[in-house]
Amino acid sequence: MTMLDTPIHLEYTFTPGIAQSRFLRGLAEGRFVGQRCPVCGKVYIPSRGSCPVDGVPTGEDVALPDTGIVTTYCVVNVPFAGQAIEIPYIAAQVLLDGANISFMGLIQEIPATDVRMGMRVQAVWVEPDELGPTLASVKYFKPTGGPDAPYESFEEYL
Amino acid sequence: MSPAPRARRPVAVVSFAQAHNVRREDERNEVEMLMPVVAEVFANIGITKDDVGFICSGSTDYLVGGPFSFVTALDAVGVWPPRPESHVEMDGAWALYEAWVLLQEGEVDAALVYSFGRSSPGNLAEVMALQLDPYTLAPLWPDPVSLAALQARALIDAGKATEADFASVAARNRKAALSNPKAQVAHDRSVEELLGEEYVVAPLRRHALPPITDGAAAVVLAAGDTARRWCERPAWITGIDHRIETHAPGARDLTVSPSIALAAERAGVGDGPVDLAEVHAPFASQEGIVLEALGLAGAGGAGGNGGNGGNGGNGAGLSVNPSGGALAANPMMTAGLTRIGEAATRIWSGDANRAVAHATSGPCLQQNLVCVLDAAWEGA
Ligand SMILES: [Zn+2]
Numbered sequence: 001m002t003m004l005d006t007p008i009h010l011e012y013t014f015t016p017g018i019a020q021s022r023f024l025r026g027l028a029e030g031r032f033v034g035q036r037c038p039v040c041g042k043v044y045i046p047s048r049g050s051c052p053v054d055g056v057p058t059g060e061d062v063a064l065p066d067t068g069i070v071t072t073y074c075v076v077n078v079p080f081a082g083q084a085i086e087i088p089y090i091a092a093q094v095l096l097d098g099a100n101i102s103f104m105g106l107i108q109e110i111p112a113t114d115v116r117m118g119m120r121v122q123a124v125w126v127e128p129d130e131l132g133p134t135l136a137s138v139k140y141f142k143p144t145g146g147p148d149a150p151y152e153s154f155e156e157y158l
Numbered sequence: 159m160s161p162a163p164r165a166r167r168p169v170a171v172v173s174f175a176q177a178h179n180v181r182r183e184d185e186r187n188e189v190e191m192l193m194p195v196v197a198e199v200f201a202n203i204g205i206t207k208d209d210v211g212f213i214c215s216g217s218t219d220y221l222v223g224g225p226f227s228f229v230t231a232l233d234a235v236g237v238w239p240p241r242p243e244s245h246v247e248m249d250g251a252w253a254l255y256e257a258w259v260l261l262q263e264g265e266v267d268a269a270l271v272y273s274f275g276r277s278s279p280g281n282l283a284e285v286m287a288l289q290l291d292p293y294t295l296a297p298l299w300p301d302p303v304s305l306a307a308l309q310a311r312a313l314i315d316a317g318k319a320t321e322a323d324f325a326s327v328a329a330r331n332r333k334a335a336l337s338n339p340k341a342q343v344a345h346d347r348s349v350e351e352l353l354g355e356e357y358v359v360a361p362l363r364r365h366a367l368p369p370i371t372d373g374a375a376a377v378v379l380a381a382g383d384t385a386r387r388w389c390e391r392p393a394w395i396t397g398i399d400h401r402i403e404t405h406a407p408g409a410r411d412l413t414v415s416p417s418i419a420l421a422a423e424r425a426g427v428g429d430g431p432v433d434l435a436e437v438h439a440p441f442a443s444q445e446g447i448v449l450e451a452l453g454l455a456g457a458g459g460a461g462g463n464g465g466n467g468g469n470g471g472n473g474a475g476l477s478v479n480p481s482g483g484a485l486a487a488n489p490m491m492t493a494g495l496t497r498i499g500e501a502a503t504r505i506w507s508g509d510a511n512r513a514v515a516h517a518t519s520g521p522c523l524q525q526n527l528v529c530v531l532d533a534a535w536e537g538a
Pocket residue numbers: 037038039040041042051052053054055
């Protein structure tokens with residue numbers, strides 16, 4: 001015998017946790033829900049239930065707008081298995097207004113060459129009947145046309 | 159053999175906390191489970207995360223199927239400003255060992271050790287099969303109950319134990335668990351009643367199996383005067399050692415545990431009287447093997463185990479698993495650390511003076527850690 005196949009497949013039930021469940025339920029309603037740390041005041045989205053700096057529960061829900069800025073981004077030019085979007089496209093870290101942590105989002109409605117750090121963006125949601133407890137409820141972020149945020153205003157989030 | 163290495167620097171278990179052990183945590187994720195446990199382990203002795211210079215955790219990502227869940231778990235502590243931290247893909251008892259070694263170095267005076275195990279997200283029998291040799295064993299998907307049943311059968315065939323012995327171990331542990339508020343399974347049932355249960359995998363009936371548990375635990379270790387400041391009666395670690403046997407269960411005599419015997423010798427179990435043992439024997443059939451290898455068989459409350467007779471130095475005063483042991487709750491990667499915590503708790507309270515805590519890992523007691531806790535530190 002020269003080869004042995006040992007297929008392994010495990011199935012899991014994912015438990016997002018109390019805080020992240022609030023974030024996911026917010027997405028199903030077309031809104032962003034973060035949580036604030038009672039010690040340092042930072043707003044996390046999505047919150048996993050604790051402030052990673054202070055190690056205390058982030059109990060207080062904070063409704064956040066669906067506008068923010070691109071802190072950093074990359075242009076995806078390389079095709080890969082399972083790719084859902086046509087290349088080139090832009091994967092960006094989006095910092096929502098009022099949040100203290102960025103998360104990954106797609107940027108569209110702008111040529112890849114025109115995307116900038118500090119560019120103001122707004123979420124484009126799927127149709128109301130397509131909303132669900134998933135980040136797929138946000139189709140992508142688009143430029144608002146507003147003035148870019150100065151580098152100093154977001155350098156600590158890079 | 160060379161003389162056993164003894165602890166050079168006095169290091170003690172000074173605080174312990176554990177989550178309520180449950181079958182299924184429906185709402186909370188790992189971080190949310192851990193946070194109150196970590197908060198409690200600090201609050202018990204009036205310290206904060208800033209008072210520990212090292213953090214070590216034990217867990218396995220296979221349980222929840224989430225890569226790097228041990229990294230996100232650090233959010234439960236809040237490691238800012240950054241500090242030395244480590245993780246073992248093992249029971250938290252081995253994380254405690256790593257922290258103890260670091261404390262021996264003398265640069266740090268206190269450490270936080272924690273572990274967590276949520277078995278409910280997956281199929282535990284399948285997950286546990288993946289810890290086996292990937293070429294010859296894992297492809298057969300042997301589940302832990304079947305492997306333990308082979309071991310139990312070997313004990314019976316060798317005349318070292320009977321099914322009634324297993325039932326007696328289960329009855330005693332689960333009765334003791336009635337006084338453990340964190341226990342998952344606790345009841346007072348007779349050996350006769352337990353022997354009326356159906357086999358799950360012969361010769362193991364339902365009562366001989368550990369529960370499947372979601373849980374978490376944390377311990378604070380401290381050295382010398384720091385330990386004395388935080389704890390009136392520290393549980394000094396006078397010896398700690400861990401040993402492993404071959405990964406091939408078929409190559410072992412499953413009725414004995416040379417790895418426990420060696421670890422016990424190196425940790426100095428026999429150097430003095432033992433009045434408490436918290437042993438990590440997930441299956442009722444395994445407790446007798448553990449106690450015999452520790453040199454504690456036939457002593458005190460451990461009656462009903464076949465064994466080859468006790469150690470003359472350890473007589474009637476021995477209490478075994480007053481917490482109910484792993485038969486009361488068996489959170490993966492956590493139940494071993496919990497044994498050390500439960501033993502330390504009884505040193506602090508004065509119920510015990512010299513305790514042995516044991517942790518196991520792998521199929522059929524393959525890998526074992528033995529820790530001796532003493533209310534007195536020689537020469538202290
Ligand atoms: Zn904070």
